[in-house]
Amino acid sequence: MYSFGARQAADQTAAQSVTYCSDLLEDFLKTISRMEREYLRAAFEGETFQK
Known part of the structure; x- marks a missing residue:
């Protein structure tokens, strides 16, 4: 079983990863x-576009 400190650190890392991905998605959608x-x-x- 994981210690409370290890579990807390893992939860914080996961939260940071989710926040980072959320920020990337937000930037992508804005772009x-x-x-x-x-x-x-x-x-x-009336401008033309090249394919």
Whole structure:
């Protein structure tokens, strides 16, 4: 069985990992949203895009 201190350290590490992943996801979604706005603005203004 794990000691209380070891369990607490593992829980803290897991919480930090989840927070890090959450921050990455939030940054990703913000970037995608910004790119979508830029694309829609450009499309509305009649710019062409290369594939």
